[in-house]
Amino acid sequence: MAVRAETSRAAGLTLAWRFAALRANGFPLIPITILAVLALVAVFAEALAPHDPEVGVLGERFKPPAWQAGGSERYLLGTDHLGRDVLSRLIYGARVSMVVGLAAVAFAGTLGTALGILSGYLGGWVDQVIMRVTDAWLALPGLTFAIFLAAVVGPSAMNIVIILGAVYWTRYARVIRGEVLSLKERDFVRLAIVANCSKWTIMRRHILPNVANSAVVLGTLMLGVVIVTEASLSFLGVGVPPPQPAWGLMLADGKKGLMAGYWWLTVLPGSCIMLMVLSANLLGDWLRVKLDPQLRQL
Amino acid sequence: MKTYILRRLGYSLISLVLLSVTIFLFVRVTGDPAVLLVEPGASKADVDALRAQLGLDRPLWEQYVAFVRSLLRGDFGQSFYYRTPVFDLYLSRLPNSLLLAACAMAFSLLVGIPTGILAAVRVNRWWDSVGKIFALLGLSMPAFWVGLVMILFFSVYLGWLPSSGSGTAAHLVMPAVALGWYFAAAHMRLTRSSMLEVLGSEYVKLARLKGLPEALVIAKHAFKNALIPVLTLAGINLVIMVNVAVVVETVFAWPGIGRLLYEGITFRDFPVVQATVLLGGAMIVAVNLVVDVLYAVIDPRIRYGR
Amino acid sequence: MTPPLLEIRGLSTRYVAARGARVMPAVEDVALTLGAGETLGLVGESGSGKTTLALTIMRLLPPAARIVGGEILFEGRNLLTMPESEMRRVRGKRIAMILQDPMASLNPLFTVGDQVAEPIRVHDGAPRGSAWTRARDLLRAVRIPAPETRLGSYPHQMSGGMRQRVVGAIALACEPRLIIADEPTTSLDVTIQAQYLRLLRDLQREHGLALVFITHNLGIVARMCDRVAVMYAGRIVESGPVRDIFDAAAHPYTRALLDSIPRLGNGGARRLAAIDGHPPDLAALPPGCAFHPRCPMVRDRCRAEAPPEFAAGPAHTARCWLAAPGAR
Numbered sequence: 064m065a066v067r068a069e070t071s072r073a074a075g076l077t078l079a080w081r082f083a084a085l086r087a088n089g090f091p092l093i094p095i096t097i098l099a100v101l102a103l104v105a106v107f108a109e110a111l112a113p114h115d116p117e118v119g120v121l122g123e124r125f126k127p128p129a130w131q132a133g134g135s136e137r138y139l140l141g142t143d144h145l146g147r148d149v150l151s152r153l154i155y156g157a158r159v160s161m162v163v164g165l166a167a168v169a170f171a172g173t174l175g176t177a178l179g180i181l182s183g184y185l186g187g188w189v190d191q192v193i194m195r196v197t198d199a200w201l202a203l204p205g206l207t208f209a210i211f212l213a214a215v216v217g218p219s220a221m222n223i224v225i226i227l228g229a230v231y232w233t234r235y236a237r238v239i240r241g242e243v244l245s246l247k248e249r250d251f252v253r254l255a256i257v258a259n260c261s262k263w264t265i266m267r268r269h270i271l272p273n274v275a276n277s278a279v280v281l282g283t284l285m286l287g288v289v290i291v292t293e294a295s296l297s298f299l300g301v302g303v304p305p306p307q308p309a310w311g312l313m314l315a316d317g318k319k320g321l322m323a324g325y326w327w328l329t330v331l332p333g334s335c336i337m338l339m340v341l342s343a344n345l346l347g348d349w350l351r352v353k354l355d356p357q358l359r360q361l
Numbered sequence: 362m363k364t365y366i367l368r369r370l371g372y373s374l375i376s377l378v379l380l381s382v383t384i385f386l387f388v389r390v391t392g393d394p395a396v397l398l399v400e401p402g403a404s405k406a407d408v409d410a411l412r413a414q415l416g417l418d419r420p421l422w423e424q425y426v427a428f429v430r431s432l433l434r435g436d437f438g439q440s441f442y443y444r445t446p447v448f449d450l451y452l453s454r455l456p457n458s459l460l461l462a463a464c465a466m467a468f469s470l471l472v473g474i475p476t477g478i479l480a481a482v483r484v485n486r487w488w489d490s491v492g493k494i495f496a497l498l499g500l501s502m503p504a505f506w507v508g509l510v511m512i513l514f515f516s517v518y519l520g521w522l523p524s525s526g527s528g529t530a531a532h533l534v535m536p537a538v539a540l541g542w543y544f545a546a547a548h549m550r551l552t553r554s555s556m557l558e559v560l561g562s563e564y565v566k567l568a569r570l571k572g573l574p575e576a577l578v579i580a581k582h583a584f585k586n587a588l589i590p591v592l593t594l595a596g597i598n599l600v601i602m603v604n605v606a607v608v609v610e611t612v613f614a615w616p617g618i619g620r621l622l623y624e625g626i627t628f629r630d631f632p633v634v635q636a637t638v639l640l641g642g643a644m645i646v647a648v649n650l651v652v653d654v655l656y657a658v659i660d661p662r663i664r665y666g667r
Numbered sequence: 668m669t670p671p672l673l674e675i676r677g678l679s680t681r682y683v684a685a686r687g688a689r690v691m692p693a694v695e696d697v698a699l700t701l702g703a704g705e706t707l708g709l710v711g712e713s714g715s716g717k718t719t720l721a722l723t724i725m726r727l728l729p730p731a732a733r734i735v736g737g738e739i740l741f742e743g744r745n746l747l748t749m750p751e752s753e754m755r756r757v758r759g760k761r762i763a764m765i766l767q768d769p770m771a772s773l774n775p776l777f778t779v780g781d782q783v784a785e786p787i788r789v790h791d792g793a794p795r796g797s798a799w800t801r802a803r804d805l806l807r808a809v810r811i812p813a814p815e816t817r818l819g820s821y822p823h824q825m826s827g828g829m830r831q832r833v834v835g836a837i838a839l840a841c842e843p844r845l846i847i848a849d850e851p852t853t854s855l856d857v858t859i860q861a862q863y864l865r866l867l868r869d870l871q872r873e874h875g876l877a878l879v880f881i882t883h884n885l886g887i888v889a890r891m892c893d894r895v896a897v898m899y900a901g902r903i904v905e906s907g908p909v910r911d912i913f914d915a916a917a918h919p920y921t922r923a924l925l926d927s928i929p930r931l932g933n934g935g936a937r938r939l940a941a942i943d944g945h946p947p948d949l950a951a952l953p954p955g956c957a958f959h960p961r962c963p964m965v966r967d968r969c970r971a972e973a974p975p976e977f978a979a980g981p982a983h984t985a986r987c988w989l990a991a992p993g994a995r
Contacts, residue, residue: 563766563768563771564771564772564774566766566772567764567766567772567773569758570727570758570759570763571758571763571785571786571789571837572755572756572757572758572786572789572790573755573759574789582777
């Protein structure tokens with residue numbers, strides 16, 4: 064009995080000890096946990112959500128959260144203007160935000176990194192063309208550009224991902240190109256050139272792995288921006304189309320009830336957005352310092 | 362210096378051209394321009410008529426030339442909803458957005474710069490931690506959420522400020538803070554890191570070695586140098602503010618170009634959308650150019666150097 | 668005999684990192700004397716503590732550094748116990764410093780005239796006009812041609828040699844008694860170095876300045892200095908008149924430094940002598956004498972006990988067991 068207690072206490076000690084060591088290193092335990100939880104919620108939405116997020120009961124409109132007067136335990140976080148359960152919509156909204164966010168970042172990252180490498184390594188007119196386009200597109204704020212594209216092609220989840228990717232690849236291209244330019248001068252690249260490797264081989268096997276770090280860091284930093292842009296698009300009505308639950312859309316709907324004091328319709332989705340963005344930013348900051356102190360300029 | 366200006370001018374022109382090409386292509390190639398550019402609810406005959414009028418069967422480059430021609434004439438099309446030329450509409454709303462952006466910028470600088478300087482001077486102590494938290498929150502909270510929360514507090518609960526519209530200074534407060542919030546954090550961060558870099562420089566070390574009082578070292582030697590990158594960013598951010606104010610203007614029903622864009626989307630008034638984006642981009646390119654030139658004026662190294 | 672201008676006794680400065688977990692002795696038990704008008708050369712490899720010593724005297728150390736003991740007597744007063752407001756009146760006015768990189772030392776956004784006149788206005792309370800005139804005279808004193816026009820120039824408009832002269836003018840501005848020059852010629856072209864050294868020496872004679880000249884170049888020491896102190900791992904391992912030390916160095920490190928100066932002649936057959944090993948890690952110094960891992964004449968005692976300073980001649984000390992009386 065005593066031995067069991069001893070070992071379990073020792074185990075607890077080492078676990079707590081490890082946590083402390085991680086925290087001391089600046090390891091962003093909380094942000095990663097939050098993101099992990101959000102990811103899990105997104106994946107298991109069907110199992111977690113108590114109600115159907117898209118169907119509402121009109122008799123139950125504008126119910127406040129359970130802990131307020133007039134609330135009920137059926138709708139823990141209240142209902143919206145169509146009687147839909149807020150909690151369920153938040154849960155499914157996590158899926159939308161996560162999927163769209165990650166997909167957009169992946170798309171923008173891949174496109175931007177590829178173009179950045181091409182631009183930086185090949186130089187010449189390829190570089191000029193890509194850089195001029197990048198400069199021009201960077202002049203347009205992401206949100207404005209995204210709104211324009213959404214107005215042109217029409218909103219749908221897939222379109223949003225493509226639009227966000229098309230808007231944000233320029234951020235990657237700029238940074239990656241800069242890195243490639245300095246990598247080009249390094250000896251191991253020069254050796255590869257001397258060894259008669261083809262341009263594509265060099266770009267693929269030597270340059271790419273070395274810019275991967277920056278791309279990842281930039282990805283985490285961009286995640287926050289992308290999520291906010293997606294939420295803004297949904298808020299304005301050109302994002303993920305209803306009745307799919309997107310946090311931004313919930314904010315737009317919630318605004319209608321704001322003057323009547325239905326705070327949960329705006330504060331809750333907004334908090335979720337903020338939580339996700341905050342965690343992504345903290346994670347990005349930590350990665351930036353960890354992976355390469357040189358990237359602190361990002 | 363002259364070559365510098367000329368070169369920057371050249372780049373700006375190229376950017377403008379590329380922007381117009383991009384917008385032109387996207388409309389012509391991905392959407393069906395006739396459908397977009399015609400009034401909602403028009404008949405097929407109207408659509409066909411417009412198609413012929415716009416010359417959509419002509420080669421692409423011809424269309425582009427015609428497009429640019431009309432832009433240079435100031436003809437950005439006609440708003441379906443307002444039934445007035447879009448350009449006039451835009452110009453009438455622009456001052457409102459500029460006012461909002463100016464106030465938001467003032468807010469962001471008044472809050473961001475002193476906080477950043479204090480954080481750098483008291484680095485790693487209490488004030489720096491406060492600053493870091495503030496920066497993090499500012500950069501993570503979307504402007505429209507800040508706006509909505511403020512409306513909740515100051516309009517609904519406290520009843521101090523009006524929640525929408527314009528006209529008095531009271532109407533300006535919340536939108537300006539909501540819009541400027543993010544930029545205050547960004548400016549704070551930049552001021553802090555710039556100040557830290559300057560405080561570690563050799564000339565600040567020499568200033569201290571000269572026996573100058575610390576206040577003078579910071580106020581004279583460190584401040585001006587540290588401010589250069591911040592003001593550069595601020596200049597660029599001003600124009601960005603004007604353009605990203607879409608959401609804030611929508612939340613507060615502020616009658617600026619952001620709200621105009623929102624109306625364009627909601628009422629499917631495509632000429633308005635296209636014009637707003639084009640003019641917004643052009644504005645940013647122009648301001649970038651001006652800021653670069655001003656930079657050369659402030660920093661004597663560039664003025665006499667290149 | 669007049670009391671020395673600067674007298675340092677038992678001075679130690681340490682760098683503290685990781686909240687007290689790591690302590691690095693940058694300056695350890697240093698003792699120095701300098702009379703008015705004298706030139707002292709402070710010699711050592713990078714990391715030997717020369718700059719830290721200079722900054723300790725000026726009391727402008729980075730926040731991670733702590734002065735843990737000793738006293739610095741300047742004009743009879745202990746600089747270490749002075750309140751900061753008084754110390755500020757010493758800095759720039761009684762003791763001035765010249766830094767190594769002239770481009771970095773000057774604020775790029777202000778004119779040369781402004782930066783030279785600044786200490787005059789702050790310390791002497793001089794009004795703009797007279798400060799400006801004095802600045803012009805100072806620029807002339809450091810042999811900058813056309814000083815009136817140069818007053819309005821910006822640092823980047825001048826060459827490196829000229830900038831370093833401006834830094835010299837700033838140092839002279841309030842007529843200090845002591846100037847500490849931290850490797851002032853290292854960043855300059857070789858052709859300009861000799862000119863600058865000549866300028867320093869002339870100014871010193873004209874104004875009766877004492878000079879602490881920090882360098883790693885023994886050739887400069889031979890030309891410029893009356894006395895020299897050699898630093899290693901934060902300690903002064905040998906000090907004395909330049910002549911005595913160059914003729915008969917008592918510490919093996921000094922001897923190795925002197926030997927490593929490349930000499931022409933001998934048919935070029937001699938190999939370049941270098942000192943074995945590498946500079947010590949101040950955070951992990953070996954026990955005993957810090958130099959013993961690299962010393963060609965190491966004894967058992969050196970490995971176990973750190974030697975104190977022994978006299979190796981009149982006004983000549985060496986921190987080495989070989990210099991102990993009866994060691995020969």
